[in-house]
Amino acid sequence: MGMFSRTKAPTTDWATERIAAVPNWATHQSLRPGLSDVAQELVDSHSGSSNAIDVDKVVHAIVNIVESLAVKHLPDNADAISAIVRRPGPERDDIWNYFTHCAAKGVAVSEHIGGILVGPQMAETFETMAREGHFSKSGNVTPEGLPILSPDSSDTTTLSDPGLGENDPIQIAFGLMSSVGLSLVVYGPSDLASCFTAVAGVIPAFRGSVTDGGWLGSFSSIENVLWFGIESADSSAIIVTVLPDADSGRVLREFVNPLGALDGSWFTALAQKTLVPSTFADIFGRSVHRRIWHLPGLEHLRPHDHGPIELSWDFKRRLVGAGWDSLDGDNYKKDVPSPEGSSIVYFAPWRDKHCVFLVLGPSENGQIPENLRGVDLDDCQIGVEYEHTTLIKPLYSSPSLSDVQAATERVLDRARFLFSSETSSVPDILTLTKGANTPVRAPLIRVALAWHGNPAEANVDTSALLLGAHERVQSDSDFVFYNQSVHATGAVVYESRQVANGVDGCDSIRMDLSRAATYTDKIVIVGSIDRGQFSGLRGLHATVVDLSTGHPVINFPIDGLTSETALVVGELYRRNGEWKFRAVGQGYASGLRGVATDYGINVD
Numbered sequence: 001m002g003m004f005s006r007t008k009a010p011t012t013d014w015a016t017e018r019i020a021a022v023p024n025w026a027t028h029q030s031l032r033p034g035l036s037d038v039a040q041e042l043v044d045s046h047s048g049s050s051n052a053i054d055v056d057k058v059v060h061a062i063v064n065i066v067e068s069l070a071v072k073h074l075p076d077n078a079d080a081i082s083a084i085v086r087r088p089g090p091e092r093d094d095i096w097n098y099f100t101h102c103a104a105k106g107v108a109v110s111e112h113i114g115g116i117l118v119g120p121q122m123a124e125t126f127e128t129m130a131r132e133g134h135f136s137k138s139g140n141v142t143p144e145g146l147p148i149l150s151p152d153s154s155d156t157t158t159l160s161d162p163g164l165g166e167n168d169p170i171q172i173a174f175g176l177m178s179s180v181g182l183s184l185v186v187y188g189p190s191d192l193a194s195c196f197t198a199v200a201g202v203i204p205a206f207r208g209s210v211t212d213g214g215w216l217g218s219f220s221s222i223e224n225v226l227w228f229g230i231e232s233a234d235s236s237a238i239i240v241t242v243l244p245d246a247d248s249g250r251v252l253r254e255f256v257n258p259l260g261a262l263d264g265s266w267f268t269a270l271a272q273k274t275l276v277p278s279t280f281a282d283i284f285g286r287s288v289h290r291r292i293w294h295l296p297g298l299e300h301l302r303p304h305d306h307g308p309i310e311l312s313w314d315f316k317r318r319l320v321g322a323g324w325d326s327l328d329g330d331n332y333k334k335d336v337p338s339p340e341g342s343s344i345v346y347f348a349p350w351r352d353k354h355c356v357f358l359v360l361g362p363s364e365n366g367q368i369p370e371n372l373r374g375v376d377l378d379d380c381q382i383g384v385e386y387e388h389t390t391l392i393k394p395l396y397s398s399p400s401l402s403d404v405q406a407a408t409e410r411v412l413d414r415a416r417f418l419f420s421s422e423t424s425s426v427p428d429i430l431t432l433t434k435g436a437n438t439p440v441r442a443p444l445i446r447v448a449l450a451w452h453g454n455p456a457e458a459n460v461d462t463s464a465l466l467l468g469a470h471e472r473v474q475s476d477s478d479f480v481f482y483n484q485s486v487h488a489t490g491a492v493v494y495e496s497r498q499v500a501n502g503v504d505g506c507d508s509i510r511m512d513l514s515r516a517a518t519y520t521d522k523i524v525i526v527g528s529i530d531r532g533q534f535s536g537l538r539g540l541h542a543t544v545v546d547l548s549t550g551h552p553v554i555n556f557p558i559d560g561l562t563s564e565t566a567l568v569v570g571e572l573y574r575r576n577g578e579w580k581f582r583a584v585g586q587g588y589a590s591g592l593r594g595v596a597t598d599y600g601i602n603v604d
Contacts, residue, residue: 014083018094025100028107031114032096035062036089038117042126057135058126065122066095066113073109074102132249133257157281159274169215169289173228173239174274176216180241183271184255187237187280190265191314192229193398195236196295198266202258211301214291222250229295230287233313237283239271296398308349309398318401319347330354336408343415345408353394356407358415360389372418374429376446376550380414391415417550431555437582438554440513440572442546446495448508449527449569451537459531460540462507462569463592464492465524465599466516472600478520479601480509481592491516492523510547511572513579524599525569528592534561542569544581556583565591 021029039058046053067085071078077098084095099110116122129135164171177183186199200206209217209227217227224243230236242251259268269277276284293302294310302309311319311330324332324347331348346357363369363384372382372389380393391414393407430438449462463481468474480487485494493510509525516523525542534540540561544554556570564587571582588594593603 012080014080015087018091019084019097019101021097022100025103025107026097029096029100029110029114031111031118032093033114033117034090034093035059035066035085035117038062038122042123045123046130047127053130053135061126061129061134062117063092065116069113069116070095070099070109073112074106077102132253134252155278156275157278159276159281159284162285170230170287172215173230173289174284176226176228176241177239177271178274180243181273182242184240184242184251184259185237185269185271185276185280186239186259186262186266187235187269187277187283188266189235191312192231192236192238192290193296193312194314195238195266196229196292196297198262199238199259200297202261203255205254207297209292209298209301211292214293214301214306215289217292217298222247222254225251225255227292229290229292230284231290231312232283232286232288233317235283235287237280237287294398299398302352306352308352308354311354315399315401319404322401322405324404334408336412343412345411347404350392350394353396354399355392355394356404356411357385357390357392358411360391360415360418363387363389374552375418376545376547376552377414377417378550380411391418429552429555431557432581432583434583434585437580440544440554440579440581442548442553443514444510444512444547446508446510446545446547447525447570447572448506448543448545449540450506450543451540459529460507460537461528461530461592462509463494463526463528464509464511465526465596465601466492466520467522467524467599468520471522476602479596489515489519491519513572513574517574517579521575522571522573524571526566526592526595527569528566528595534564534567534587542583554581556585558585560585561587564589566595568595 036055036059039055039062042058043053043055063085067082070081070085074081080098081095084098085092087094096110096114099106102109159174159177162168162170162174166172186195188195196206205219205221206217206227208220210220211217215228219225224246225240226243227238227240229238240255242248256270262268267277267279269280271280290310291302292298293300293306299309308330316326316330319332320326324334326332329349331346333344333346336343336345343358346359348355348357350357360372360382361369366384366387368382368384368389375382377391380391383390383392391411393411393414395403395407399407432438447462449460451460461482463479464487465473466478466480466487468478473479477484477488480492480494482494487493491512495508495510507527511523527542529537540558542554542556542558543552545552558567558569561567566588568584568586568588570584573580573582590597597603
């Protein structure tokens with residue numbers, strides 16, 4: 001060492017160095033609570049069960065508070081403060097002695113922090129965090145502060161890379177879990193629909209899921225949280241991936257904690273990247289990735305042209321167990337005995353739905369036979385599939401086995417109706433042109449609007465206005481439509497049908513004219529389009545059906561519409577005690593709002 005070199009002062013190891021208080025400044029400290037003592041007092045005074053509280057977690061939270069406040073006010077002493085409060089046990093209480101080495105400012109900070117620890121604000125903060133589960137004893141804790149839940153076993157393993165193409169849904173799911181670091185996993189021995197129903201029952205945010213392509217769901221209520229579902233032949237799982245920028249506190253409160261209410265058939269765990277419970281790894285290795293829009297309650301997310309809801313393996317197994325023979329794909333058939341003889345009924349995909357159908361016989365040059373045309377079958381319809389005339393009962397959303405059984409009975413019942421003596425003679429249908437009118441002698445009728453066109457691009461809603469004096473409604477309740485579907489008299493009812501023989505869409509109004517006569521002499525039938533314009537539809541026509549026979553009696557083809565988005569279809573009016581139907585076909589560019597306003601409805 002040179003003669004002009006200075007001797008360096010020894011470096012203090014703040015993690016171990018015992019610190020004595022500076023006597024003169026220590027006399028100004030009135031609050032020096034032990035950090036562990038504060039934690040224990042908070043636990044002892046807890047409004048809930050103190051046995052469920054992990055005291056070490058409370059101490060850890062108090063240490064964080066002391067450290068953050070002290071560093072904020074004494075930034076030049078940050079290293080020493082952090083090292084001292086991180087000491088084990090009572091040694092961390094040397095922080096109060098250290099404050100006296102910071103003179104007047106240190107003592108002021110000491111008094112400020114001590115007052116917070118023993119004051120009501122600390123007690124209130126503790127109670128809030130305890131309710132949210134931050135101090136729960138159950139399970140271990142991840143580095144993010146989230147508790148490990150209830151896996152079926154403590155055995156863990158690393159997911160194997162599926163080794164599939166980069167666009168394969170399972171490969172994408174594996175990559176997502178590998179990259180995000182933390183995933184919440186719910187898994188068990190049942191189908192994915194059951195898993196989703198259970199999870200959504202305790203975490204309502206799942207019901208509001210949104211998606212682009214169906215493979216990944218996200219939440220409008222919380223950012224940076226994604227989820228997907230997988231299913232094998234005997235098990236399923238929902239995986240919630242937590243991205244780095246997610247609010248971990250909200251994830252804990254809104255996703256992790258509620259899972260404690262799940263029944264014992266479902267297991268829960270937190271996966272660290274691809275380190276998962278061994279049982280879940282087995283499920284993942286045998287599963288396929290399902291689109292979320294096939295799950296119950298999320299069907300509205302599915303594009304209209306995407307095809308029917310996927311059938312789960314569990315549903316297919318139960319279908320076969322109920323006597324249905326598997327053909328190919330999702331096609332099944334069943335021989336159903338009846339007093340009239342056995343009938344072969346089919347269950348299969350149809351357009352964007354599943355359906356139950358019965359083959360009635362050959363078609364006539366690819367068309368429905370003349371004697372079966374125009375027969376109203378309510379929730380069933382007649383069509384031509386593969387040169388055969390078929391009686392079809394569509395099934396909406398994800399069908400259950402009871403739905404299929406009910407549809408089977410309905411198809412057989414409608415088939416008996418078709419070939420009964422009452423329907424052997426089909427009445428002529430009167431076709432009206434614009435401005436023409438004709439008597440309506442049936443007291444119970446349905447006025448239906450039907451059309452050809454892609455339902456994803458355009459959909460027509462039917463509505464009715466019951467008029468009083470001066471061609472105006474008596475009150476807003478005289479407007480019957482999709483948001484106000486039944487008139488107070490019960491005489492007019494909106495019924496969305498969406499199926500009809502040989503068309504792509506149908507919407508209707510049902511009327512009891514005998515009952516309507518006690519309230520009004522005129523009912524205006526309106527059609528409106530929610531997307532696009534009427535020019536985008538083909539074959540738009542109105543049909544009046546006699547509900548006592550199920551047969552249409554009036555047909556009104558509607559053409560010549562261009563940019564209109566609403567129209568007055570026709571009028572049912574009573575003159576000299578007789579009801580008549582007048583074909584109107586007047587278009588409105590101002591939409592349903594414009595029509596309603598013209599007839600006296602108060603539109604907000």
